[in-house]
Amino acid sequence: EAQVTQNPRYLITVTGKKLTVTCSQNMNHEYMSWYRQDPGLGLRQIYYSMNVEVTDKGDVPEGYKVSRKEKRNFPLILESPSPNQTSLYFCASSFREEAFFGQGTRLTVV
Amino acid sequence: QKEVEQDPGPLSVPEGAIVSLNCTYSNSAFQYFMWYRQYSRKGPELLMYTYSSGNKEDGRFTAQVDKSSKYISLFIRDSQPSDSATYLCAMRGPNSGYALNFGKGTSLLVTP
Numbered sequence: 001e002a003q004v005t006q007n008p009r010y011l012i013t014v015t016g017k018k019l020t021v022t023c024s025q026n027m028n029h030e031y032m033s034w035y036r037q038d039p040g041l042g043l044r045q046i047y048y049s050m051n052v053e054v055t056d057k058g059d060v061p062e063g064y065k066v067s068r069k070e071k072r073n074f075p076l077i078l079e080s081p082s083p084n085q086t087s088l089y090f091c092a093s094s095f096r097e098e099a100f101f102g103q104g105t106r107l108t109v110v
Numbered sequence: 111q112k113e114v115e116q117d118p119g120p121l122s123v124p125e126g127a128i129v130s131l132n133c134t135y136s137n138s139a140f141q142y143f144m145w146y147r148q149y150s151r152k153g154p155e156l157l158m159y160t161y162s163s164g165n166k167e168d169g170r171f172t173a174q175v176d177k178s179s180k181y182i183s184l185f186i187r188d189s190q191p192s193d194s195a196t197y198l199c200a201m202r203g204p205n206s207g208y209a210l211n212f213g214k215g216t217s218l219l220v221t222p
Contacts, residue, residue: 101153
């Protein structure tokens with residue numbers, strides 16, 4: 001079954017404590033991306049990757065890092081989380097017109 | 111001005127009604143138009159995809175694109191309670207890779 005798997009699903013953390021949200025896809029897609037979804041703002045792209053070792057900023061990259069060492073994995077790293085990064089995060093893996101989204105990670109930074 | 115505008119609703123209709131969901135956009139370079147459906151606590155999933163202008167039908171769902179007016183629509187016929195979800199329009203240009211521009215989503219509730 002085609003899947004994008006994110007972990008964890010829910011995370012509460014404190015300001016400044018580094019965290020990583022993992023994302024893995026089993027469809028051999030080259031293009032992967034991270035979005036955050038906020039009420040009234042919709043889905044906004046944070047970072048994307050067109051292939052292994054190729055990443056670039058999306059619309060809201062400040063405070064985030066990513067890496068793409070393997071085709072299937074695309075982790076999102078928050079080096080020093082702040083409360084304004086409290087959000088619902090989605091990883092997506094894309095091919096042509098279709099983006100496959102993970103189940104989401106609800107992050108709360110206190 | 112945001113590139114993609116979508117009325118957030120919420121929209122509440124009785125079961126069996128015809129539902130019309132719409133988005134407008136400002137970037138004339140957009141050529142690929144999609145509708146995603148997002149159930150509560152789930153990730154969005156692709157519902158319909160249209161390239162350039164025209165209509166596309168899939169069962170109870172019809173997607174329309176009017177590039178001259180920069181306006182896209184999704185029609186749902188014979189709406190069902192299981193159609194209750196948030197519907198997001200998305201679009202991209204030919205040279206943007208796979209980066210999507212999303213509307214904010216319209217929340218739809220179909221009541222029995």
